């Protein structure tokens with residue numbers, strides 16, 4: 055009797071004679087069959103649906119939550135924060151039993167029973183990804199086995215979990231290193247929740263979120279990600295697809311919507327750390343810790359791909375740590391709220407872009423490198439000032455250290471639209487050490503606040 059797997063394979067071989075092979079397409083889809091055509095069509099509908107016509111409503115909502123958290127820490131709306139006050143606030147946050155210091159974390163980390171209420175996490179998202187639910191409406195799936203099989207993944211492996219149909223909340227029975235033989239092709243409505251274990255996706259291929267909707271990835275280490283050779287890879291419960299080479303991105307988001315990446319520690323990937331391209335929107339990246347990398351985040355990969363006008367991303371509470379070079383992020387088209395992040399170092403620049411993106415930078419801390427030629431936070435790529443002076447790139451409440459320079463452009467009142475009045479009077483960038491204190495992967499034990 056044929057196994058479901060060999061049925062799929064023979065179906066695949068049968069259909070191979072009818073499919074169009076699209077060479078060199080960045081989609082890395084080697085066999086563009088009905089399954090992927092349908093996923094692409096759905097993704098195009100999702101882009102229209104999930105694009106928010108009033109981004110200022112989302113940025114204001116975000117800033118409002120941060121302001122309330124900081125007031126809870128004893129900040130005063132009218133006072134400046136001195137170094138001494140800052141230190142005493144940090145102490146306060148460190149000695150209290152709950153160490154959640156920003157509004158996303160405060161939503162769940164103080165609960166000692168977080169393990170019994172894992173899905174609570176899905177109610178904690180702020181920013182453009184806030185409608186993401188991941189696997190909230192599905193059962194729990196426990197990964198017990200770090201092994202990987204591309205065509206017929208065993209029950210209890212990560213690849214088996216992420217290719218199942220329907221919503222699934224994926225957790226881990228123990229700490230493990232998962233070395234992916236080729237890219238992990240996820241399907242819609244999944245949460246990967248590695249709290250309570252120390253899980254590394256490393257020394258192999260990375261995660262691919264392509265033509266799909268609704269995923270949460272939480273509390274993983276992702277590092278030493280290598281390019282893949284492609285070939286046949288299971289990419290759905292009843293489907294195996296043919297892939298071309300993968301680039302070696304940590305997380306590649308391609309034509310996908312409603313994504314939340316939180317508390318990830320990512321470093322040393324061959325290509326990008328996180329790419330968001332080809333019509334993706336409704337995305338929040340928060341509480342991540344990123345180090346040791348050249349091209350960090352690419353949002354929009356093509357000058358001719360104008361659907362990226364609808365790309366909306368929040369980057370928040372993230373620590374851009376040691377040995378980073380550029381693209382934190384680098385943006386084409388689209389609208390990006392870069393808020394309350396700590397930029398501790400860059401080699402070339404921090405934030406850049408082309409093709410008139412909107413960049414709202416609020417309450418970040420930018421520490422320039424020593425190199426006198428690299429003091430500018432921003433880089434406008436391949437564009438002369440006559441053109442870029444019309445791009446809305448604004449700074450509000452940012453703290454510029456070590457000679458960092460932020461040259462704004464566009465409508466000088468633009469930032470007012472994006473919730474300045476919701477920010478506190480003082481420079482919220484000063485609060486960044488508190489807001490990002492627990493960025494990256496967290497060590498959480500059942501029965502204790504995380």
Ligand SMILES: *[C@@H]1O[C@H](CO)[C@@H](O)[C@H](O)[C@H]1NC(C)=O
Pocket residue numbers: 134
């Ligand atoms: C407090 O804020 C005001 C206005 O922003 C500024 O002029 C002053 O130097 C600040 N004082 C301190 C102690 O930082």
Ligand SMILES: *[C@@H]1O[C@H](CO)[C@@H](O)[C@H](O)[C@H]1NC(C)=O
Pocket residue numbers: 104105106107112181182183184185336
């Ligand atoms: C989230 O869902 C609400 C209700 O459907 C919708 O109005 C909003 O545009 C969606 N997106 C964001 C980013 O809030």
